[in-house]
Amino acid sequence: MGQNDDMLIIGQVLDGNLAAYASLVDRYKDMVFTLVIKIVRNHEEAEEVAQDTFIKAFQALSNFKQEAKFSTWLFRIAYNTAISRIRRKKIVNAPIDDKLIENYSTDDVRQHMEHLETEEKLKLMNQVLQQLPQDEQMLIELFYHNKQSVEEISVVTGLTESNIKVKLHRIRKKIYSAMQQKMQTSPV
Numbered sequence: 001m002g003q004n005d006d007m008l009i010i011g012q013v014l015d016g017n018l019a020a021y022a023s024l025v026d027r028y029k030d031m032v033f034t035l036v037i038k039i040v041r042n043h044e045e046a047e048e049v050a051q052d053t054f055i056k057a058f059q060a061l062s063n064f065k066q067e068a069k070f071s072t073w074l075f076r077i078a079y080n081t082a083i084s085r086i087r088r089k090k091i092v093n094a095p096i097d098d099k100l101i102e103n104y105s106t107d108d109v110r111q112h113m114e115h116l117e118t119e120e121k122l123k124l125m126n127q128v129l130q131q132l133p134q135d136e137q138m139l140i141e142l143f144y145h146n147k148q149s150v151e152e153i154s155v156v157t158g159l160t161e162s163n164i165k166v167k168l169h170r171i172r173k174k175i176y177s178a179m180q181q182k183m184q185t186s187p188v
Contacts, residue, residue, distance in 0.1 A: 006070040013061060021061075025054050028071060031146050032078045038137040039082035049085055053078040072152040075142065079156050086134070128178040136171045143168060 006027075012020040032053055037046035057077050064073055129137060142148040142156060150168075154161045 003069050007066065010061060010064065010070065013058075021058055024070070028074055029054075031071070032074065034145060035075060035078050035138060035141050036082045038141045039079070039134050040085055041134065045085060046082075049082050050078070053081050056081065068152065068155050071146075072148065072155050075146070075148065075152075075156045079138070124179055124182060125175070127182065128175050131178060132171065132174065136167070136174070139164065139167055140171060 006024065009020050009024055013024075029050065033046055033050045036049045036053070037043065040046050040049055053074070057074050060077070064070065129140065132140070139153065139157075142153045143150075148156065150161050150164050153159070153164050157164070159167070
């Protein structure tokens with residue numbers, strides 16, 4: 001299924017076939033949940049936010065202008081809903097120290113990584129990703145896991161495309177730096 005299929009389903013829903021909306025939910029529920037959990041960091045809350053997202057999208061479906069892909073529009077709703085939930089709760093996050101970024105060598109990290117098994121690499125990467133601030137985790141999720149373009153992420157987050165590119169670059173540097181530090185200080 002692609003964007004054209006989404007548009008056909010949206011047309012069916014708007015023509016009164018409300019049950020057709022379930023196929024859109026089935027198609028995007030995992031991606032929405034994955035995005036939302038990176039922001040709210042609580043499984044139960046993420047489920048609630050994902051449900052709220054689909055309810056809001058359903059209620060606003062007639063306002064969908066097709067200027068972006070349906071998935072981008074849906075991710076924007078999910079992002080805003082999750083951020084609103086966080087702002088109400090004011091969750092505090094302990095990010096990776098930005099000073100680490102300045103003293104890393106990508107070559108050193110790659111060299112150390114070559115000696116690790118794939119499973120060890122994944123474990124180390126997941127440990128580092130969990131230490132990133134929520135907004136950075138969300139950008140990584142959208143770009144790498146959901147394969148959203150920089151332009152689509154801009155629509156979802158409201159950030160400029162150049163800002164997103166800079167943030168992704170800095171996040172990658174943080175990840176390399178944190179991985180290097182973890183490899184030097186403790187076993188995976």
